[in-house]
Amino acid sequence: xxxxxxxxxxxxxxxxxxxxxxxxxxxxxxxxxxxxxxxxxxxxxxxxxxxxxxxxxxxxxxxxxxxxxxxxxxxxxxxxxxxxxxxxxxxxxxxxxxxxxxxxxxxxxxxxxxxxxx
Amino acid sequence: xxxxxxxxxxxxxxxxxxxxxxxxxxxxxxxxxxxxxxxxxxxxxxxxxxxxxxxxxxxxxxxxxxxxxxxxxxxxxxxxxxxxxxxxxxxxxxxxxxxxxxxxxxx
Numbered sequence: 281x282x283x284x285x286x287x288x289x290x291x292x293x294x295x296x297x298x299x300x301x302x303x304x305x306x307x308x309x310x311x312x313x314x315x316x317x318x319x320x321x322x323x324x325x326x327x328x329x330x331x332x333x334x335x336x337x338x339x340x341x342x343x344x345x346x347x348x349x350x351x352x353x354x355x356x357x358x359x360x361x362x363x364x365x366x367x368x369x370x371x372x373x374x375x376x377x378x379x380x381x382x383x384x385x386x387x388x389x390x391x392x393x394x395x396x397x398x
Numbered sequence: 399x400x401x402x403x404x405x406x407x408x409x410x411x412x413x414x415x416x417x418x419x420x421x422x423x424x425x426x427x428x429x430x431x432x433x434x435x436x437x438x439x440x441x442x443x444x445x446x447x448x449x450x451x452x453x454x455x456x457x458x459x460x461x462x463x464x465x466x467x468x469x470x471x472x473x474x475x476x477x478x479x480x481x482x483x484x485x486x487x488x489x490x491x492x493x494x495x496x497x498x499x500x501x502x503x504x505x
Contacts, residue, residue, distance in 0.1 A: 315494070325434075325442065325485055327494040341493040342399075375441055382453060383432040384489050388441035 282306045282378050284314075284389035291395045292366050299362040300392045302376030309357040310334060313379040316350060316361040318372045319391075328374075330384070331359060366396045400424050400488050404497035410505040415476045419500045421469040421486035429465045430490035436499075437482045445484075446471065476502070 287301040304312060315330040329340035331350045338350050344363070352359045359376055373391040380386025401424035411417050421431065429449040434442035444453045446462040449469055459474045473480055481504055486497040 324499045325436075325487075325496040327496070330494075339492050382447035382451070383444055383487075384494055385432070385434065385442065385487070386444055386453075388443075391441055 282312075282380065282387040284376050284378060284387055286374075286376060286389040286392045289393040289395070291397065294367055294396055294398055296366050297362060297364040298366060298394050299360055300374050300376075300394070302359040302361070302389050304357045304359065304378065307378075309352075310354055312352075312359075313384070314350075314352065314359040315377045315379070315384060316348075317375045317377055317385070319375070320369070320372045328361070330379075333359075363394075366394075368396050370394065371396045399493055400427060400491060400495055402486055402488055402495050402497040404484075404486055404500050406500060407498060408501040408503060410503050411476050412505045413476055413478060417473045417476050417480075417502060419471045419484055419486075419502075421464075421471070421497050423467045423469075423488055423490075426466045427488045427490035430488055431462075431464065431469045432487045432489060433460075433462055433471045434485045434487065435480075435482045436485065442485065473502075478504075 283305045285303045313332045316328045331338045331352050333352045349362045375391045376389040377385040378387040403422045405420045431449045433446040436442040450462045461472045483499045483501045485499050
């Protein structure tokens with residue numbers, strides 16, 4: 281059973297960057313595909329991108345292309361999502377999710393609230 | 399990008415009611431359709447994958463059907479713990495996309 285534990289809440293200034301971590305346990309990290317999904321308060325779920333650890337490949341949505349970087353450190357079984365040039369509209373809960381046998385989001389982290397405010 | 403449209407966006411129902419939520423894809427996605435349940439302040443929970451297969455541990459009151467562009471999630475007898483927001487999601491192609499959600503509230 282895969283478990284994902286994310287880093288704590290962050291408060292950031294507009295224009296700065298945030299890096300959220302997602303530590304995985306259980307399973308084989310090198311075979312994980314980990315996605316990042318965000319949820320603006322009161323709104324729905326939005327896929328930002330993913331890393332296919334086995335191949336070292338990343339996919340990003342057009343909306344975040346150039347502003348987001350997803351990485352994975354196999355030595356610490358931790359995935360990261362860095363979002364740059366933050367604006368108030370980026371205030372959201374950011375989730376990591378791991379692909380399982382059934383779906384791209386079989387396992388979820390607990391979420392990390394990122395607040396962007398001056 | 400494949401657009402996923404859910405209806406209704408919200409509904410009010412009573413305990414014991416049968417509830418059906420619809421999800422439509424902007425193009426055919428075969429059966430690459432998943433459903434998630436989310437309660438306030440919690441991460442989404444996987445319910446159904448491949449349009450109609452129950453995730454492990456999910457009670458049989460939940461069922462999914464459909465293929466191509468039209469899909470449904472049915473809760474056969476609504477219980478207090480089922481009041482939540484439900485999302486469909488396509489895994490046919492990237493970018494992976496979600497429906498806008500259906501909030502199931504107590505009548």
